Amino acid sequence: MNNSFKYKASLDMEAFDLWQILLSGQCFRSAPDGDYAIIEAGSHRGRFSQEGSTLLCEVESDEALHNFWLPYFDGGRDYKTAREHLSKIDSTMEAAIKTGHGVRVLRQPVFETLITFIISQRSSIPRIKGVVKALCERYGEDMGDHHAFPTPERLASLGLDELATLKAGYRTPYLHAAAQFAAEGGLDLIGKMPYEEAKELVMGLKGVGIKVASCFLLFAGGYMEAFPIDVWIEKAINRFYAGKLDHTVFSPYAGLAQQYMFYYIRHIDGAKGPEEYMKRI
């Protein structure tokens, strides 16, 4: 029955901190499990921990590790070069990188990222996780020891009254509309079309504003290099940078710069590690 952790591997990851990644607010399908974290994405499930720079992986297969999880953790990107570029900008960015040196920009499944960030608006992380979990358990395919994220077709087939039982509140019709859009192939070109085009496309959906669109395009669309400055909407980031910098200096790592800053403003009062993640849920 429980076969999703049958394959174990240790990987040496440069500038990689599992706990910082999970605390950086990018994904809503993870939970602590002892010294490990169980992460779900798409139909996959993995159990991960870290000792020094070694990432301990327990996943369903070697194929899943290399074809799904490594891309998920943005394994192909040169973070060393990115950090060197961003560190030169100013002392604030340098401090942010020092604090959140192991943060990565995840590359999550497209449909699930759109749906979870629509749910996230004006809510809290524990509550978001609760709604997403219920969504998977009710409507996602039974994988034996967990449930996959529901398909667009499945969600699109649900009535508004049924969806409303998830207690997502006023976001319920937004979820329905996004699922229908995805089921009709509306998201098929995300990651392939230019950033501005993708942004316009997704912001045409009800309940998708600049914030949800930005998170979606960055965490699922693979638009890190093209990430423009209009997404520096986080108030605390603007506290540091609004109107004070030529934003082109962040290019081509603006998306990563935002995540460093996002982590920094949440941990500026003290370094956090696995303990903080464990006590979150």
Add this chain to the structure above:
DNA sequence: CTCCAGGCGTTCC
């Protein structure tokens, strides 16, 4: 009781 949580759509000027 009020206030807030990784916002957004609508309305009004």
Add this chain to the structure above:
DNA sequence: GGAACGCATGGA
């Protein structure tokens, strides 16, 4: 084009 305002829900 920008500034108020309401909004479902649940926890502090």
